[in-house]
Amino acid sequence: xxxxxxxxxxxxxxxxxxxxxxxxxxxxxxxxxxxxxxxxxxxxxxxxxxxxxxxxxxxxxxxxxxxxxxxxxxxxxxxxxxxxxxxxxxxxxxxxxxxxxxxxxxxxxxxxxxxxxxxxxxxxxxxxxxxxxxxxxxxxxxxxxxxxxxxxxxxxxxxxxxxxxxxxxxxxxxxxxxxxxxxxxxxxxxxxxxxxxxxxxxxxxxxxxxxxxxxxxxxxxxxxxxxxxxxxxxxxxxxxxxxxxxxxxxxxxxxxxxxxxxxxxxxxxxxxxxxxxxxxxxxxxxxxxxxxxxxxxxxxxxxxxxxxxxxxxxxxxxxxxxxxxxxxxxxxxxxxxxxxxxxxxxxxxxxxxxxxxxxxxxxxxxxxxxxxxxxxxxxxxxxxxxxxxxxxxxxxxxxxxx
Amino acid sequence: xxxxxxxxxxxxxxxxxxxxxxxxxxxxxxxxxxxxxxxxxxxxxxxxxxxxxxxxxxxxxxxxxxxxxxxxxxxxxxxxxxx
Numbered sequence: 001x002x003x004x005x006x007x008x009x010x011x012x013x014x015x016x017x018x019x020x021x022x023x024x025x026x027x028x029x030x031x032x033x034x035x036x037x038x039x040x041x042x043x044x045x046x047x048x049x050x051x052x053x054x055x056x057x058x059x060x061x062x063x064x065x066x067x068x069x070x071x072x073x074x075x076x077x078x079x080x081x082x083x084x085x086x087x088x089x090x091x092x093x094x095x096x097x098x099x100x101x102x103x104x105x106x107x108x109x110x111x112x113x114x115x116x117x118x119x120x121x122x123x124x125x126x127x128x129x130x131x132x133x134x135x136x137x138x139x140x141x142x143x144x145x146x147x148x149x150x151x152x153x154x155x156x157x158x159x160x161x162x163x164x165x166x167x168x169x170x171x172x173x174x175x176x177x178x179x180x181x182x183x184x185x186x187x188x189x190x191x192x193x194x195x196x197x198x199x200x201x202x203x204x205x206x207x208x209x210x211x212x213x214x215x216x217x218x219x220x221x222x223x224x225x226x227x228x229x230x231x232x233x234x235x236x237x238x239x240x241x242x243x244x245x246x247x248x249x250x251x252x253x254x255x256x257x258x259x260x261x262x263x264x265x266x267x268x269x270x271x272x273x274x275x276x277x278x279x280x281x282x283x284x285x286x287x288x289x290x291x292x293x294x295x296x297x298x299x300x301x302x303x304x305x306x307x308x309x310x311x312x313x314x315x316x317x318x319x320x321x322x323x324x325x326x327x328x329x330x331x332x333x334x335x336x337x338x339x340x341x342x343x344x345x346x347x348x349x350x351x352x353x354x355x356x357x358x359x360x361x362x363x364x365x366x367x368x369x370x371x372x373x374x375x376x377x378x379x380x381x382x383x384x385x386x387x388x389x390x391x392x393x394x395x396x397x398x399x400x401x402x
Numbered sequence: 403x404x405x406x407x408x409x410x411x412x413x414x415x416x417x418x419x420x421x422x423x424x425x426x427x428x429x430x431x432x433x434x435x436x437x438x439x440x441x442x443x444x445x446x447x448x449x450x451x452x453x454x455x456x457x458x459x460x461x462x463x464x465x466x467x468x469x470x471x472x473x474x475x476x477x478x479x480x481x482x483x484x485x
Contacts, residue, residue, distance in 0.1 A: 010439075130461075135450070145462075152462035154446055169459045359441035 021337060022344030025355045035059055036248075036375040041352060049370045049384050050354035054218050054327050055288075055298045056375020057248040063287040070283030078276045082265065086276035094286045098253050101293050102224050102239060106261035108268075109253050111277050113213055113242025114140040115270040116252025118147055120209065120240050121180070123254075123268030125150040128175040132163060132206070134192070136185050136362045141211060147270075151175075157185075157362060160196035167204045177206035183215030183226035187361050187369065188321030189328030191215075194230040201235060209238040214328060217246030217292040223299050246292065249285040251277040302327055302374040305381055309372055312385035316392060321367065330356070331368040331388070339366035345391045351384055405456075405482060410475045417451045418471070430472035449474075456482060 018025060023042065032040040036056035037048050057063060070090060080086035091109055099107040110116040121144030125131055129150045133141055136157040145152050153170055156162040163179065179201070181192040192210070201208055212225035216239075220228025227236040237258065243251040254264065265271060277285070292298070303325075310325035321330030333339030336357055343355045346368070356367040370384070405413075415428045421440050422428065432438065435445050446462065452474070453460050458481035468474050 135446070153459060154450060154462060156450065166453075166459065169453075169457065359443040362443075364444070 017337070018340055021340045023347065025340060025343050028347075028352065033058075037373055037380060039352070041347065044350070046347070047351045047380055047383060049351050049372070049376075049380075051352075051373065052214070052245040052371050053248060053373050053375070054214075054246040054302055054371065055248065055292065056373040057246070057288050057291060057298075060248070060288070060291060062291065063248065063284045066287035067280045067284040070279040074279035074283075076280075077278050080276065081272060081274060082276045083272050088276070088279060088282070090279055090282040090286065091276055094282050094289070095253070097286055097289050098241075099255060101222075101289055102255050103222075103233070104239065104255040105257040107253050107255040108261075108264055108271065109251055109277060109282070110271055111251060111274050113244050113250075113252035114143075115274065116240050116242060116254055117141050117211060118144040119264070119268035119270035120238060120254040121145055121178075122147040122149075122270065123264040124148070124207075124209070124238070125176065125178055127151075128173070129178065130170060130173075130175055131178050131180060132166060132170075133180045134158065134182065136187070137180060137182065138186055138211065138213065139360075141180055141182075145180075150178075158190065158193055160193060160200050163197065164200045164204065167200070167206070177204075178209055179206050180209045180211065183210055183212040183219060184326050184328055186214055186328060187356055187365075187367060188330050189326040190322035191219075191226055191229075191324065191326065194226055194232050194236075198232055198235045207237045208235065209240060210236045211240045213240070213242045213252075214245060214326075216241035217289075218299065218302060218327060223292050223296065243281070243285040243288075247285050247288045249281045249288060251281055251285055298374045302372060305374065305376050305378075306372045308378065308381045309370065309384060312381065313388065316385065316389050318388065318392065321369075327372040329370045329372065330365075331370070333366040333368055336366050339368065342391055343368060346387060349387045349390060351387045405479070407475060407479060410478050411471065413455065414452065414471050414475060414478070417455060418448060421448050428471060430475070431470050433469050434471060434474065435469070452478065458482060458485065 030039040030041055036053045036058050039046055039048055074088055078086040095107040095109050110119050117140035125148040127149040130153060131145050131150045132153045132155055133145055134157055135154050153166050155166050181197060184191055210227055215225040217223045219226050222228050227233040238256045240254050243249040306327045307325045310329055313320055319332040333342055346353060354369040356369045358364045361367055421444050422438050426438055449460055456478055460477060464477055468477055
């Protein structure tokens, strides 16, 4: 008999090698959360700089009050899917609020951000269609593509000319064609060159889906994401987003203007066959989206903090994931062991960042990935820079070789 | 001009070079992922190089049934013929 776990022995050994270097970097436990930017980890207060809590909205009193009220009024869980007993007024209100925020005709809420990509991709595309996806796409996009059964063509990251070449090369078999890009890429923090892709769209004709997971609430004059920042919303057919970042809850959504958009509710299996978001999550997301609309100063603070951290890291000579500041700021490490050692040193010094290792990163990079929050103070940002400076000073691997 | 199976095999080995960091000897029956110990993203990156070299399209779906260099060679030959 073959042990099903035999194939996982390499990964188990890799995990053991990491544990020798310190604490479990992929299973950190927050013993207490003190604020959007502080937690108790290993018994000590730690600055959180890897939470995707972009707006620092998780402890907003209005959002907490809305969550408590929903818990009292609607109970702990919905015990059902949206197509059965799981649709509450809260879900409908949330969908209407997001549609209003995005200035789109339709919005469908999913139970997680991961499922939003699964549901949208598998709902839109089938075996006779072709999906062209950016090589650096998030795993939820890859998994959604697989679930759809569509032909999958991968194009070089952020390379519109490469997409164009692949569109030409790919046989026109009469099926639909969907191109998928992200507003801000989660590992390197770079934006999709949307104008370039839309130029290709005008020549070749396809439908375009933009995953604004890291850019919803963050980019653009209205906070609607990269499409808003680039002024190209009309060209983006479908928007996907998540509540687990700028919105500070859990869940996700798909939005668009297509006349048949609502049909996705009856064909997208990740929407149909899972319980709907809990009342608490739906209510806090609703309150948070209203805040994002009403309080543009949060975006401005986030932008200032992002620029401050990016500039501080550059001044240290660190090699970063991308030149343009965004709330995702990745510092390139050396090999896996030295990056893990550096991550441990940062945590011991009092700052939590994400560690990102291949194959979860592009180009086999090992990354110390930071995400900035509007709730960070200027002092927090300076402290993060100082800690990177200390740790970097003792570890040549992180220094730019140039 | 049509590429022979041997031409395709030689080219695939050459393109695989930068990914074969353990410098394992390549044969037609070498399993690209498990024998060379390269991760799923690297396999996709390698296939992208193959697509561009031969100017063909190898959808990711095809890869789930493509394990060895010869399997991939057969896909390349088939796609070249269909051009």
